[in-house]
Amino acid sequence: MIKIVNVSKHFGSHKVMNGLSLEIPDKKTVVIIGRSGCGKSVLLKHMIGLLKPDSGKILVKDRDIAKMDTVELDDIRKHFGMLFQSAALFDSLTVAENVGFALTRFTRKRPSEIKKLVKEKLALVGLENVEDKKPAELSGGMKKRVGLARAIAMDPEIMLYDEPTTGLDPIMSDVINELIVELQKKLKMTSVVVTHDMKSAYLVGDKIAMMYEGRIIHEGTPSEIKKTKDETVKQFINGSAKGPIQMLG
Amino acid sequence: MIQNSFEYIGRKVTGFLFEAGRLTLLFGQVFYWTFKKPSEIKSVFEQMVIIGNKSLAVVTITSLSTGMILALQTGTAIERKISGAANMLGGIVSLALTRELAPVLIGLVMAGKIGSAIAAEIGTMAVTEQVDALKTMATNPVKYLAVPRFIAALVMLPVLTIYADLLGTLGGLFISLNIFDGTSGGYFESLNMYMRLDDVFKGIFKTVFFGAIIAVVGCHKGFETEGGAEGVGKSTTASVVISSMLILVTDYILTAFLW
DSSP states (O other): OEEEEEEEEEETTEEEEEEEEEEEOTTOEEEEEOOTTSSHHHHHHHHTTSSOOSEEEEEETTEEGGGOOHHHHHHHHTTEEEEOTTOOOOTTSOHHHHHTHHHHHHOOOOHHHHHHHHHHHHHHTTOOSOTTOOGGGSOHHHHHHHHHHHHTTTOOSEEEEESTTTTSOHHHHHHHHHHHHHHHHHHOOEEEEEESOHHHHHHHOSEEEEEETTEEEEEEOHHHHHTOOOHHHHHHHHTOSSSSSOSOO | OHHHHHHHHHHHHHHHHHHHHHHHHHHHHHHHHHTSSSOOHHHHHHHHHHHHHHHHHHHHHHHHHHHHHHHHHHHHHHHTTSSOTHHHHHHHHHHHIIIIIHHHHHHHHHIIIIIHHHHHHHHHHHHTTHHHHHHHTTOOHIIIIIHHHHHHHHHHHHHHHHHHHHHHHHHHHHHHHHTSOOOHHHHHHHHHHHOOHHHHHHHHHHHHHHHHHHHHHHHHHHHTOOSHHHHHHHHHHHHHHHHHHHHHHHHHHHHHHHO
């Protein structure tokens, strides 16, 4: 379980998180929704120790990730997989080298075993015969899927998705959503998805949490969220310009 | 007005100290991770090949033309007072090249060619979240990205300087033979008379420091890159300017200590 307790973070004078608390249950998918730039990705980066909070705790497996040194961080990160918004594939490496990156560095598997595993992971995300391609030769959707294959290469216990459907066409978005659900069923991971795509949130989430003004203002199952009476949440999920959420600033 | 001026100077000084501190910190980290396992030997050789390939043409042109210009200028000047200048050119050209010109010019050219490439590559990786992706996969970016470039630059700068010493000396010989009617025997005799082996070694020794500066500054500016393509451009320019300045300052300090 990941437990975020009273976390605050500011960049300059801008307070991104202001006493935020959230629990991510084991083997469940929690979707964090909120407006663009509200700090969802910042929250996700705190969960894997890419950013440190100004105050508060981020407990992963009952240990505060914010207090870990680099060696401890590297150890715990081996239990994580992360899909980045831009896929963040390594430009200089081929698809196979990207997917097999962690396997090559952290396991004693033979090259032939790694090759086989890479093929398997790529098949899981619906790709084949792309091993020798460079990321620049792939479409946006393919990059995301390769990113996903790379993230699950080490069979992580915790999977973080940063805006998995942003920048994709509706069909490819649906493909990615289905992949997230399918992988969740197969690999039984604890997953956190950050998105502002409500269709995606309803499809993949066991629980949805809405982030607004540096806090989680509402959380519940997709059906509970749909029925909420909270005006701020209602405005966001209905995509309405009118409501308590200020459009400027 | 006066207060604003002091504020401006204060900000600049603080900024400079902050930058120097972070650069020193990265240098320490690179040094530390260089001796940590697992080794990135494959990546080191890849970087050495990249540096060699990218630099060979520019180093060839720089060293050959420098040797030729040096011979032409000094030969013309000496001939005004002493006839038979060609016999002295070997010593003058090779001494100037090996002690000073080849190390510094190759350092500056490499700062532009390799330092900028390092800053641009790592900078692009930083703004496209590839550096973050490395961290999430329990891979230290300093070890994975900076250490191979650091070692490759440490090895390749001296290698390219030896090449530049040889080529520059041959450029000088070409001018001596064709412009001043010298002989190769006279050229190499004068080279032998004025040059000492430690001149060559000390010149090459300086380039080890220049290689370290180019790699660490390039990596530092790359890792610090923010703000998309514009940020990458700024980092690239800054890496060339900072490396060039540091090379010139370091050259003076090393020269003062070595000779």
